[in-house]
Amino acid sequence: MQEREISKAVIKRLPRYYRYLGELLEHKVERISSNELSDRMQVTASQIRQDLNNFGGFGQQGYGYNVKYLYNEIGKILGLDKTYNMIIIGAGHLGQAIANYVKFEKRGFRIIGIFDTNPDLEGTTIRGIQIMTDDKLPAFLNSHDIDIATLTLPKTGAEEIAPLLVKGGVKAIWNFAHTDLDLPSDIVVENVHLSESLMQLSYNINRKDKKK
Numbered sequence: 001m002q003e004r005e006i007s008k009a010v011i012k013r014l015p016r017y018y019r020y021l022g023e024l025l026e027h028k029v030e031r032i033s034s035n036e037l038s039d040r041m042q043v044t045a046s047q048i049r050q051d052l053n054n055f056g057g058f059g060q061q062g063y064g065y066n067v068k069y070l071y072n073e074i075g076k077i078l079g080l081d082k083t084y085n086m087i088i089i090g091a092g093h094l095g096q097a098i099a100n101y102v103k104f105e106k107r108g109f110r111i112i113g114i115f116d117t118n119p120d121l122e123g124t125t126i127r128g129i130q131i132m133t134d135d136k137l138p139a140f141l142n143s144h145d146i147d148i149a150t151l152t153l154p155k156t157g158a159e160e161i162a163p164l165l166v167k168g169g170v171k172a173i174w175n176f177a178h179t180d181l182d183l184p185s186d187i188v189v190e191n192v193h194l195s196e197s198l199m200q201l202s203y204n205i206n207r208k209d210k211k212k
């Protein structure tokens, strides 16, 4: 497929298309029109057509979209046809919840190491993955190709550990710590703030109340 610049807004919607198409596949739906997809996703059909046209438009007039083909193509665009080695730093509530979520593995995100400063956690396993203390991290990074480091530790710890991850060849950081990390430009970062989503929700509740 020809590579071209796709807007951030479209990229942001792709995981949602991917999820819906995955559900359709599970229900053995082979093709779907933009109108039907629009009803399910609460996105206008023209928006859907416009979005999917970015990738050469996988639809056919009068036939709709081939669900499996579209699912696979969007998966490729999102890089979900590959596997990624991932580590988690900080094995508290959040780190353990992520480590316990099997679906990430199904999407190709393989958790192969978990690290925490707390020596009491050393040797414990989560779904067969060992928790190690931070002092083992440099050697682990030397002997493994790590694509993604998930940071589920407090802010100061995250800031201290980030240079070590960069030095160890980590390509991307999935950052849950409440800090904007100072990283080289070739490191891919995705900051996740659940509280922002909650604030958005709070805004929408109040906007709805005002309409009454």
Ligand SMILES: NC(=O)c1ccc[n+]([C@@H]2O[C@H](COP(=O)([O-])OP(=O)(O)OC[C@H]3O[C@@H](n4cnc5c(N)ncnc54)[C@H](O)[C@@H]3O)[C@@H](O)[C@H]2O)c1
Residues within 6 Å of the ligand: 089, 090, 091, 092, 093, 094, 095, 115, 116, 117, 118, 134, 152, 153, 154, 155, 157, 158, 161, 175, 176, 177, 178, 192, 193, 194, 195
């Ligand atoms: N971004 C978000 O949406 C979001 C949501 C919840 C929590 N958080 C943040 O994520 C962090 C983890 O939250 P939690 O509820 O799991 O906390 P937690 O206290 O349960 O777990 C934190 C873990 O990090 C470990 N840790 C501390 N310093 C470390 C270091 N230098 N190296 C490795 N491990 C270290 C601790 O021993 C502990 O096990 C907190 O800082 C919290 O503020 C972010």
